[in-house]
Amino acid sequence: MNDYKTLNDPESQQVSDFHHEDDEVFSYANYRIEDWIALILFWALALTVFSQFVSRYVFSAPLGWTEEVARYQLVCLGFIGGCMGIRNNSHIFVSLFHQWMPERLSVVIYKVIGCFNVVFIAMLAYSAWQIIPLLHIHKMASISLPISVLYGVVFASLLIMLLRSSQFLIQLFNPSHTTNNTQAPTSCD
Template sequence: MTDYKTSDDPEQFNALNFEIEDDEPFSYADFAVEDWLAFVLFWLLAITLFSQFLSRYVFSSPLGWTEELARYQLVALGFIGSCMGVRKNTHIFVSLFHRWMPASLSLNVYRFIALCNLLFLSALAYFAWQIIPLLEIHKMASLDVPVSVLYSVVFGGLVLMIFRSIQHLFKMLTSGPDAIANNTQKSLD
């Protein structure tokens, strides 16, 4: 690794040399439902936080409901963002041992992991479904809205994650060992 002090090529580190890499052309087809939901939720959260800041620090009369609503919006955004991670298969995992495994064994390990992810998400969705009716009697502290609304959004996010996880598992079951090498190399880049 070289830096500007040890490099023999002065053009390599010229601060005035701007080369802009061309990005891929924008296409609405590259975005899925969860991307648009996350986009809308993010801006609703930003508006809620801005109104909280404005009311508290500019008008010195804080709106009590903004803090609680922002907290629930952040939870919803986290679950919708998780749907994006499951769709792109970019959740955190350790990719150490698969490099030394044979390709067929590595493929089977990835299939097992995809199945475990699906089972885990299904269990979470089942528990969220069970808790929704129990929380209908509880209202948010500052708004007259049941807490079950938040858990319904969580359940919807989990169902979408299950759908994306089934798609990923189906792709893993129908692909060969070369797909794992390509997928792993793409995630490392």
């Protein structure tokens, strides 16, 4: 989580100019499984929407399945993007009161929020797990594929989120981290 306490650290400062990304060396090791899944889903969504556009406006014969499939692909992409946000610890949080708190109190609050995130995501994953068998009998309107496939992707995404949140929580409670530095870690790679 980036805040004013990490801005004074020269290692965490980032230059906000247009050439900052050019200085970084590309490495496949910087990307995780959720990044590759998101890339594949993004291009599948782009192809689906492009085929809808071409079929509707060029051939005047819209493909019926593209609208529904694109909607489900977007839902899946949103959940996979959530996995990436949790891994990078870039999800939205309120830092207004955190700025005026003592560092020890803010670290305790980071830990409480980390525990809450793990419990909340675990409850969501449990709910998705229970919904999957109930929706197996329901099919999509345009293609004969069960809706439970969508919830399977949501469940898998929630499991990845749970793993990444747990990794972050372990980093927060790591004794070597709390003795050397009182700041919360900024990502869980």
